[in-house]
Amino acid sequence: MTSLAIEVAKVLVVLIGVLNLAAILTWMERKQSAVMQDRIGANRASILGFRAFGLFQVLADSIKMFVKEDFIPPLGNRFLHTLAPFLSAFFALIGFAAIPFGNTIRLFGRDISLQVVDLNVGVLYIFAAMSLGIYGVVLAGWSSNNNYAFLGGMRGSSQMFSYEITIGATILGVLMIFESMSLQTIVQAQGALLWGVIPKWGVVLQPVGCLLFLVAGVAETKRVPFDLPEGESEIIGYFVEYSSMKFGLFMLTDFVETVLISALITTLFFGGWQVPYLMDDGFHFPGGFEISLSGILVSVLQVTSYCVKVFFFCWFLLLVRWTLPRFRYDQLMRLGWKMVFPLSILNLLVTSLVILLMH
Numbered sequence: 087m088t089s090l091a092i093e094v095a096k097v098l099v100v101l102i103g104v105l106n107l108a109a110i111l112t113w114m115e116r117k118q119s120a121v122m123q124d125r126i127g128a129n130r131a132s133i134l135g136f137r138a139f140g141l142f143q144v145l146a147d148s149i150k151m152f153v154k155e156d157f158i159p160p161l162g163n164r165f166l167h168t169l170a171p172f173l174s175a176f177f178a179l180i181g182f183a184a185i186p187f188g189n190t191i192r193l194f195g196r197d198i199s200l201q202v203v204d205l206n207v208g209v210l211y212i213f214a215a216m217s218l219g220i221y222g223v224v225l226a227g228w229s230s231n232n233n234y235a236f237l238g239g240m241r242g243s244s245q246m247f248s249y250e251i252t253i254g255a256t257i258l259g260v261l262m263i264f265e266s267m268s269l270q271t272i273v274q275a276q277g278a279l280l281w282g283v284i285p286k287w288g289v290v291l292q293p294v295g296c297l298l299f300l301v302a303g304v305a306e307t308k309r310v311p312f313d314l315p316e317g318e319s320e321i322i323g324y325f326v327e328y329s330s331m332k333f334g335l336f337m338l339t340d341f342v343e344t345v346l347i348s349a350l351i352t353t354l355f356f357g358g359w360q361v362p363y364l365m366d367d368g369f370h371f372p373g374g375f376e377i378s379l380s381g382i383l384v385s386v387l388q389v390t391s392y393c394v395k396v397f398f399f400c401w402f403l404l405l406v407r408w409t410l411p412r413f414r415y416d417q418l419m420r421l422g423w424k425m426v427f428p429l430s431i432l433n434l435l436v437t438s439l440v441i442l443l444m445h
Contacts, residue, residue, distance in 0.1 A: 092194075096202050100182050108341035109144050111400055116143070118401070119408045151334035159231050159327050166229035171328065171335035174222030178342040181215040184208035185349050186270045187392050188359050189366075191385040200359075200389065201270055208269040209257060212350070213250070216306065219343075220246045223308075223315060223324050226336070230327035238324035241415065242308060242315035248422040249305040249312075255430035256299045259292050259437040260354050273358030277365075283372050285362045288355035294433045296355040301426055303347035304406060305418075309340060311410040314418055348399035352392065359392040 113128065117140060120127025131142035158167050185208075188200025205211050220243050227239020261267060264275045278286040289296045305312040316323035325336045352358055363371050364387060368379035379387075413421065 092198055093202070096198075096200075097183075100187070100202055101179065103187075104179065104182055104342060104345055105338075107345055107397075107400070108338055109148075110141075111341040111344060111404070112147065112337070113141055113144050114401070115404050115407070116140070118404050122408050148334070151331045154330045156330040156332065157327070162231040162327065163229040166225045167327075168332070170222045170226035170229060171325075171332045171339070172222075173225065174219055174339045175335045175342065177215045177219035177222070178339050178346060181212045181346050182349065184211050184269055185353055186273055186358060188385055188389040189274070192381060199270070200385070204268060204270050207267045209261065209267045209272075212269075212346075213254065213257070216343075216346070217246070217250060219339075222336075222339075226328070227324040230324075232327050234321040235324050235326045237321050238315045238317070238326070241317075241321075242324055245305060245308070245312065245314060245418065245422075248419060249302040249426070252298060252302040252422065252426045252430045253306070255427070255434050256292075256295045256302065257354070259295045259434050260288050262437055262441055263288075263291050269353050269358075273353055273360060276357045277360045279363075279372075285357060285360065287357045287360075292355065292433070292437070294429065295437075296351070298426055298430050298433065299355065300351060302422075302430075303351065304403060305422070307340060307343045307347055307403070309344070309403070310407045311413050312418060313412060314415050317412070344400055344403050345396065348396045348403065351399050352395040356395055357391075358395075359388040361387055361391045364388070 116128040119125075127140060128143040129137055129140040131137070131140065131146040133142055158164055183202040184205050186199075186201040186204070190197050190199050192198070223242035223246075224239045227235045227237070227242070230236070260272065264272045266272055266275070272288075276285065276287050280286050280290065284290060308315050316325075325333055328336060363369050364384065366381070366384060368384065369377040371377075
């Protein structure tokens, strides 16, 4: 295979995987909330009488959104109203380009990195893409020519601005420890062992940073308890004037961002594709016990480990969404500026002091 074909294949694998997982999350959210509330959940959609635990509801929702009328407010800006959902989805998806889902696998006579592109500023690239995604929210609120939509857009922009600062300060601690902005390098560094026993994962070295990143990451997804830009019981949100698949894109973007935050938590704090004690030639357990494995099997285990971790955090974020009540807006801002942000700065100072003393 040519280099171009390999790159295209990696892009397709990542896109198909992310979009399908986001679609499945729409079903998981319904069924998980149903289990938590002692309900059955979505189970009516069927093919030839076969319901598959409600999985066909995803397909039914997609068909419904594609065939519904696409309404644009007469006094709204038609071009920006149409552009906004595509901007949100686009910037959420391109962030996955720099996230490694495996190490390196040898196929077709060449070593293939299981990552779309290994940027030496991968962390900066991802958060730049996440920051640009707010343009979709703001433009959706403004172009609809609706006061409630505009209020939702303003809430979204101020919320993301507030919590992105916390994310940046939190990530600095991880970067100082692993001395790289390349996500692949950060994951590879987490394969080392502390005292020969404990995996050198980010959550071990930065437990407070991991918790703060999780809180700020949930706020970035604009989902409960941080769903003030939508606020169904208050303002309906920045997409109040959207219908058809444009609304579907906004809904899908929420789940894509959930997957993105889960992937970042996995990559930065939980070893990414690393499996404890698994090296390039197999398992090396403390005490000298070893299990030899082929290179292909090692790569399969690594990719499986990454997928399982991401899926677990997706499930956890859905659990949070159906467990906690929504904050008031003043509570959300107070949490961001007076609690989470100062703690992230304190965590950064302590990390800097520890690194200085150790050197």
